[in-house]
Amino acid sequence: MLHIKDLYAKVGDKDEDILKGLSIDIKPGEVHAIMGPNGSGKSTLGNVLSGRPGYEATGGTITFKGQNLLELDTEERAREGLFLAFQYPVEIPGVSNMEFLKVSLDAKRKHAGLPELSSVEFMKLARETSKRVDLDASFLKRGVNEGFSGGEKKRNEIMQMMLLEPSLCILDETDSGLDIDALQVVADGVNSMRDSERSFIVVTHYQRLLDYIVPDYVHVLAGGRIVKSGDKSLALELEAKGYGWLENEVA
Numbered sequence: 001m002l003h004i005k006d007l008y009a010k011v012g013d014k015d016e017d018i019l020k021g022l023s024i025d026i027k028p029g030e031v032h033a034i035m036g037p038n039g040s041g042k043s044t045l046g047n048v049l050s051g052r053p054g055y056e057a058t059g060g061t062i063t064f065k066g067q068n069l070l071e072l073d074t075e076e077r078a079r080e081g082l083f084l085a086f087q088y089p090v091e092i093p094g095v096s097n098m099e100f101l102k103v104s105l106d107a108k109r110k111h112a113g114l115p116e117l118s119s120v121e122f123m124k125l126a127r128e129t130s131k132r133v134d135l136d137a138s139f140l141k142r143g144v145n146e147g148f149s150g151g152e153k154k155r156n157e158i159m160q161m162m163l164l165e166p167s168l169c170i171l172d173e174t175d176s177g178l179d180i181d182a183l184q185v186v187a188d189g190v191n192s193m194r195d196s197e198r199s200f201i202v203v204t205h206y207q208r209l210l211d212y213i214v215p216d217y218v219h220v221l222a223g224g225r226i227v228k229s230g231d232k233s234l235a236l237e238l239e240a241k242g243y244g245w246l247e248n249e250v251a
């Protein structure tokens with residue numbers, strides 16, 4: 001699904017690389033959690049993968065479903081099935097959530113050789129999906145994320161993900177700022193989408209989310225690269241010991 005080898009990346013006009021030799025391999029159906037200290041490059045990795053402007057790979061390779069990901073633009077990456085739920089979801093005032101979802105879904109279906117859904121079919125699907133993430137259908141009519149609370153934005157991102165059925169889902173701290181009920185909704189959403197084909201990268205600060213979304217692998221990103229990998233027990237170890245004990249490996 002995703003093969004990242006020795007990735008270096010920088011942001012904006014900064015000279016220094018933020019990612020410095022990051023490698024990771026993700027097979028279809030796997031859930032990988034990425035943890036790590038603040039400022040270690042977790043969001044940068046998500047942004048580089050999704051092709052966000054300003055984030056530039058300066059070395060290494062990324063192969064996504066057999067293609068050179070770095071040669072695809074942001075829209076192409078999305079059409080190929082890559083989805084990033086942002087740590088800070090963007091507001092798009094003036095564009096309704098529904099319009100945004102319909103355009104995104106139409107593009108995806110067209111690319112897959114499927115016909116556009118009619119308005120009626122789409123509305124039915126959108127209403128069902130909003131129910132699954134416990135968002136009132138009235139949110140479909142509002143501007144994308146406009147005035148949504150933190151929790152509503154995160155649930156809205158999960159709703160987008162459910163509708164678009166990506167093959168690689170990247171969740172960047174989708175749990176931060178969520179109360180227990182919303183966390184459960186997010187986790188249930190992810191778990192309902194897990195299957196042998198779809199992969200997930202779950203970036204989180206807290207072990208708590210991983211009680212609900214049980215990962216196949218846990219990685220620690222520090223100083224711009226993966227310094228330790230293990231199974232779900234690594235998350236418990238990090239919760240107990242913090243990140244300080246990994247300093248030697250970072251150096």
Ligand code: ADP
Pocket residue numbers: 011012014018036037038039040041042043044045054
């Ligand atoms: P994390 O998500 O692990 O907390 P980030 O990837 O957000 O870390 O940030 C890694 C480093 O890159 C930080 O030092 C941050 O200030 C810097 N950085 C990230 N995005 C930008 C940006 N758009 N402009 C300038 N610096 C950035």
Ligand code: MG
Pocket residue numbers: 038039
């Ligand atoms: Mg951070």
Ligand code: MG
Pocket residue numbers: 042043044087172173
């Ligand atoms: Mg971050």
